[in-house]
Amino acid sequence: MQDIPDNIIKEASEGNMSAFQSIYDVSSDFVYNLAFRMANNAEDAKEITQDVFVNIYKNLKNFQFRSSFKTWAYRIAVNTAINTCKKRTRESGKLVELTDDIAAETKEQPNEALIKSLLAALNPEQRSCIVLRNIEGLSYQEIADTLKININTVRSRLKRAREALVTQFGKRGGKNEL
Amino acid sequence: MNCKEIQEIIITDYLDNEISEGLRKEITLHLSACSECKRFEEAMRKTAVEPLKQAEKKNAPKALWYNIKDKIESAPKPAFFHMPRPAFAAAAILTVLIIAFSFIMRLSVRHDTAEVYLQEQAQFLVSLTSGNGNTNDYEEQDNENLSSAVEEYFL
Numbered sequence: 053m054q055d056i057p058d059n060i061i062k063e064a065s066e067g068n069m070s071a072f073q074s075i076y077d078v079s080s081d082f083v084y085n086l087a088f089r090m091a092n093n094a095e096d097a098k099e100i101t102q103d104v105f106v107n108i109y110k111n112l113k114n115f116q117f118r119s120s121f122k123t124w125a126y127r128i129a130v131n132t133a134i135n136t137c138k139k140r141t142r143e144s145g146k147l148v149e150l151t152d153d154i155a156a157e158t159k160e161q162p163n164e165a166l167i168k169s170l171l172a173a174l175n176p177e178q179r180s181c182i183v184l185r186n187i188e189g190l191s192y193q194e195i196a197d198t199l200k201i202n203i204n205t206v207r208s209r210l211k212r213a214r215e216a217l218v219t220q221f222g223k224r225g226g227k228n229e230l
Numbered sequence: 231m232n233c234k235e236i237q238e239i240i241i242t243d244y245l246d247n248e249i250s251e252g253l254r255k256e257i258t259l260h261l262s263a264c265s266e267c268k269r270f271e272e273a274m275r276k277t278a279v280e281p282l283k284q285a286e287k288k289n290a291p292k293a294l295w296y297n298i299k300d301k302i303e304s305a306p307k308p309a310f311f312h313m314p315r316p317a318f319a320a321a322a323i324l325t326v327l328i329i330a331f332s333f334i335m336r337l338s339v340r341h342d343t344a345e346v347y348l349q350e351q352a353q354f355l356v357s358l359t360s361g362n363g364n365t366n367d368y369e370e371q372d373n374e375n376l377s378s379a380v381e382e383y384f385l
Contacts, residue, residue: 069299076295084290094288098297101290105298106305167285170278185246186282192248207242214241214278221277 056121065112072109079122080105082188083129089183090133090176091140092168100136104129119197126184126198134176166224173220178213181206233267236260240271245279 056075063071080101087100107128115124171179184190184198196203231239236257243249244257261268 069302072302073295073299076298080290080294081287084294085288088288089285097288098291098294101294102298102301106301109302163281163284164286166281170281182282186279187285192243192246210242210246211238214274217278218274221281 058117061112061115061117061121064109065115072112075108075121076105079125083125086126086129086183086188087133089167089171089187090130090137090179092171096136096140100129100133103136104132107132123194123198126188126190127200130180130184130199134180137176137179166221169224170217170220173216174213178209178216181209182213182217185210231256231260233264236264236267237270240267241274241278244271245275 056078060071060074064075083104084097084101087104088094088097091097091100104125108125111128115121171182174182180199181195184195185192190198192203192206195206199206239249239253239257244254247254249257261271
């Protein structure tokens with residue numbers, strides 16, 4: 053995501069919708085991508101993304117430039133996504149639903165079904181670390197800053213997540229040589 | 231380092247390139263000599279890292295912006311009088327101080343008034359007990375006035 057000039061953030065915080073749209077244009081794809089991978093489906097990803105940007109708009113006046121805008125936006129996105137995932141888990145009793153549409157989606161991209169299956173095996177905290185590291189490419193320190201956790205907690209969650217991924221990969225019939 | 235310690239590093243820092251060059255070289259050297267750790271590294275990389283790195287980046291649908299804009303514009307507006315938080319806190323503290331000060335001042339004035347009142351009452355009571363109180367004089371005067379009025383009536 054390219055840097056957003058401070059004056060654009062300030063104008064958007066004062067209610068300038070055109071400035072806020074500039075912020076949206078630059079950041080919507082990474083927010084949506086994160087939301088999609090956290091929720092594992094497009095409908096929830098849209099809802100999460102909308103909630104994220106409405107929250108960003110409401111709280112822009114409280115943004116004090118102590119962290120980068122990207123870190124702040126990531127934090128709002130992850131927290132909103134985790135809350136949605138937990139809500140869905142309470143409603144359905146399962147960790148992120150694997151819908152029957154996976155067979156249909158496999159036609160579009162064979163790897164997509166595997167990715168959804170792998171991510172569905174993780175709890176929201178593990179999934180957020182894996183998505184931020186492996187899909188968004190954040191460093192351990194950036195992940196720690198985004199999630200406001202210790203860097204060793206990042207390591208610990210990644211370790212547990214990858215152990216679960218290996219198990220899940222094996223269950224799907226992939227060659228697991230561990 | 232033993233194989234368990236090396237595998238702990240492989241599963242996170244090594245695969246994510248979050249280690250120093252020196253440690254990387256040490257582990258790479260170990261992998262070239264240890265088939266078990268080598269198998270571990272390959273399996274971890276192929277199952278837990280690479281598939282996700284190849285995940286397609288999803289783009290936000292075009293229509294999403296209009297939904298967000300609608301939600302923002304249809305949300306209830308904040309009150310006309312909106313004060314920034316620090317200013318609001320300062321104003322609130324100042325108001326409390328002014329109220330407290332005026333309350334203290336009023337208490338002080340009342341205290342003085344009460345003191346004067348009590349002194350006057352005390353003097354009055356003393357005058358009553360001494361018999362030289364004004365009220366006795368007033369009663370006598372009243373009686374005299376009444377007598378002269380009666381006399382004049384009958385004369």
